[in-house]
Amino acid sequence: MAKNERWASRVGLVLAMAGNAVGLGNFLRFPAQAAQNGGGAFMIPYLVSLVVMGIPLMWIEWTMGRFGGGQGHHSTPGIFQSMGKSRLWKYAGVLGLLTCLGIASYYLYIESWCLSYSIYSLLGGFQPPEGVSPEDAAAFASGAPSAFFNRITGQQENQIFAISMPGLVMFAICIGINIFILSRGVAGGIEVVAKVAMPLLLLFGVVLAVKGLMNDPVAEEAVKYSPWIGLNYVWEPDLTQLGNPAVWLAAAGQIFFTLSIGMGSIHCYASYLRRKDDVALTGATTAWTNELCEVVLGSALLLPIAVSYLGLEAVQEQSGFGLAFMTLPTLFNNWGQFAPLAGFLWFGLLFLAAITSSLAMGQPVMAFLEDEFKLSRVKASWALMGMILLLAVPVATITQAGVFDDFDFWVGTFALVVFALLEVILFAWVFGMDRGWEELMRGAELKVPRAFYYITKYVTPVFIIVILLAAVFKPSVGWDGFFRSIGAGEGIPSWEWAGDSVIGKLLHKDLQAPHGASPEVATYYQWLRMIRTFDRLALAGLFLFFSVLVAIAWSRKNTQPKGTGA
Amino acid sequence: MNTDGMTTSAWLFMGIVWSVVLLMTAYCFAKLLTSKQFTEPDTDQDHTPPFKVEEDDLG
Numbered sequence: 127m128a129k130n131e132r133w134a135s136r137v138g139l140v141l142a143m144a145g146n147a148v149g150l151g152n153f154l155r156f157p158a159q160a161a162q163n164g165g166g167a168f169m170i171p172y173l174v175s176l177v178v179m180g181i182p183l184m185w186i187e188w189t190m191g192r193f194g195g196g197q198g199h200h201s202t203p204g205i206f207q208s209m210g211k212s213r214l215w216k217y218a219g220v221l222g223l224l225t226c227l228g229i230a231s232y233y234l235y236i237e238s239w240c241l242s243y244s245i246y247s248l249l250g251g252f253q254p255p256e257g258v259s260p261e262d263a264a265a266f267a268s269g270a271p272s273a274f275f276n277r278i279t280g281q282q283e284n285q286i287f288a289i290s291m292p293g294l295v296m297f298a299i300c301i302g303i304n305i306f307i308l309s310r311g312v313a314g315g316i317e318v319v320a321k322v323a324m325p326l327l328l329l330f331g332v333v334l335a336v337k338g339l340m341n342d343p344v345a346e347e348a349v350k351y352s353p354w355i356g357l358n359y360v361w362e363p364d365l366t367q368l369g370n371p372a373v374w375l376a377a378a379g380q381i382f383f384t385l386s387i388g389m390g391s392i393h394c395y396a397s398y399l400r401r402k403d404d405v406a407l408t409g410a411t412t413a414w415t416n417e418l419c420e421v422v423l424g425s426a427l428l429l430p431i432a433v434s435y436l437g438l439e440a441v442q443e444q445s446g447f448g449l450a451f452m453t454l455p456t457l458f459n460n461w462g463q464f465a466p467l468a469g470f471l472w473f474g475l476l477f478l479a480a481i482t483s484s485l486a487m488g489q490p491v492m493a494f495l496e497d498e499f500k501l502s503r504v505k506a507s508w509a510l511m512g513m514i515l516l517l518a519v520p521v522a523t524i525t526q527a528g529v530f531d532d533f534d535f536w537v538g539t540f541a542l543v544v545f546a547l548l549e550v551i552l553f554a555w556v557f558g559m560d561r562g563w564e565e566l567m568r569g570a571e572l573k574v575p576r577a578f579y580y581i582t583k584y585v586t587p588v589f590i591i592v593i594l595l596a597a598v599f600k601p602s603v604g605w606d607g608f609f610r611s612i613g614a615g616e617g618i619p620s621w622e623w624a625g626d627s628v629i630g631k632l633l634h635k636d637l638q639a640p641h642g643a644s645p646e647v648a649t650y651y652q653w654l655r656m657i658r659t660f661d662r663l664a665l666a667g668l669f670l671f672f673s674v675l676v677a678i679a680w681s682r683k684n685t686q687p688k689g690t691g692a
Numbered sequence: 693m694n695t696d697g698m699t700t701s702a703w704l705f706m707g708i709v710w711s712v713v714l715l716m717t718a719y720c721f722a723k724l725l726t727s728k729q730f731t732e733p734d735t736d737q738d739h740t741p742p743f744k745v746e747e748d749d750l751g
Binding site for chain 1: 713
């Protein structure tokens with residue numbers, strides 16, 4: 127049973143927690159966000175968000191998790207209920223299960239790409255065959271990664287459904303690996319993997335970063351620019367952008383992604399601690415280890431390597447995903463005999479970052495089934511696999527219609543912020559900040575500055591509310607355009623919802639056929655809107671499903687004679 | 693290593709932030725590895741809940 131499980135060692139716990147936090151966001155999303163939001167201008171709001179939102183939420187989640195674990199709960203419905211008086215809190219905790227399962231369904235898909243790319247790179251699949259002309263070799267090298275991508279995703283232009291047998295097989299293998307590790311338990315599975323994966327990930331990252339930063343445009347013909355231009359772009363401070371609300375929103379959003387807060391996975395891992403185990407120092411260690419992987423390694427890998435071959439402008443035009451999966455394998459070919467190994471290290475790094483995070487997403491759902499329905503670990507892992515498969519099939523086969531992106535928006539972005547707001551209200555205002563602070567400091571081996579008491583109580587909730595409102599009501603001209611117009615004395619610009627705002631998404635503002643589109647294209651967009659409506663209904667259905675399970679579990683508890691139930 | 697392309701202000705900003713991150717990570721790990729809970733793990737901690745929760749409160 128989950129309640130009897132414990133972490134085998136403290137270092138293992140920190141590495142597992144850091145593994146949970148260090149994910150694809152550190153190496154793909156962070157450089158892309160930095161590049162799109164003014165480079166150095168992005169870093170100042172990023173660091174402010176880390177201090178006033180990221181670290182307080184990290185401590186809140188660790189403290190809540192340990193508290194709930196003491197009551198026999200290892201998932202957020204039970205943890206929330208143990209801290210709040212109202213019966214409704216357990217339903218708010220359902221969001222912690224929904225986000226974990228929803229994100230896992232598409233995260234595992236990307237994880238399977240990383241595994242496929244890693245193996246294919248090591249086998250030399252992205253290298254041109256020997257004996258071909260330089261022109262043919264160049265053509266092969268530039269087309270091979272996108273051809274491989276289409277092969278494992280089955281994507282074709284203007285096709286809504288995409289089915290690739292090799293891709294589905296790799297996806298199934300990835301799900302199988304995760305389920306197997308989870309079925310081994312917290313100490314025997316997750317902790318063992320974290321102890322191996324995290325040092326390897328750091329090693330892979332350092333090797334690639336050093337090699338990439340040694341690219342020299344003077345000594346090597348293929349290198350066109352200094353890689354340090356890419357690093358300079360991330361770190362050149364542009365103070366004029368500090369007044370741009372869009373940059374602040376992007377930075378705060380990145381903090382959510384990178385620390386894996388607002389998901390329910392930290393609560394779950396922390397619930398396996400004992401009552402007097404420290405959470406202050408271990409929580410801070412996790413946060414700073416994640417920052418090391420993001421701010422240091424994340425900024426020194428993708429952008430510098432890509433900029434050295436393509437130039438800054440070309441790199442700015444591409445997304446993090448495009449650069450990572452389509453462009454970088456080609457660029458590694460310039461590294462001669464080291465190329466297959468470089469590709470293996472890069473995609474291996476992404477795979478390790480992804481698997482340590484996906485394990486953290488699976489564990490809360492398993493713990494919920496073990497705690498509240500007394501399922502054995504093996505049965506819970508099978509149940510988890512069934513749920514992931516149900517969600518994963520549309521993600522993997524209707525990718526072109528944006529099911530993948532839509533899941534990412536609703537459960538991977540919006541739900542995180544809502545969940546974080548609920549938990550900070552529960553912790554600081556319902557449970558009470560004084561009790562919460564006492565809980566945080568129980569067994570603490572780090573003296574948390576008293577300022578965090580006030581930051582957690584006042585600043586963090588206000589910060590999250592601002593982010594939430596800005597995401598819900600974003601105008602089509604963007605918040606920077608909106609405030610610029612007011613600042614210039616032009617008044618409030620005519621209001622239209624942005625396609626990427628919460629309301630804009632609900633109204634399908636991002637899925638309108640272009641003016642003058644042919645009937646075929648208009649029909650295509652109609653299909654897209656219908657599919658998006660169904661995938662949202664599926665997520666709402668999942669929330670209802672977990673809510674019903676919670677209601678059943680608690681009604682059973684209430685009908686059990688006292689002293690016999692959890 | 694040819695570091696052309698980095699401006700002084702970028703070097704300065706990166707240096708400060710990387711130093712803070714590296715120092716904080718090193719400080720936390722050093723404190724963790726030398727902490728009492730790490731060197732003398734307390735194996736007989738009680739598991740009683742810090743705040744007693746009545747069954748009725750569980751909803």
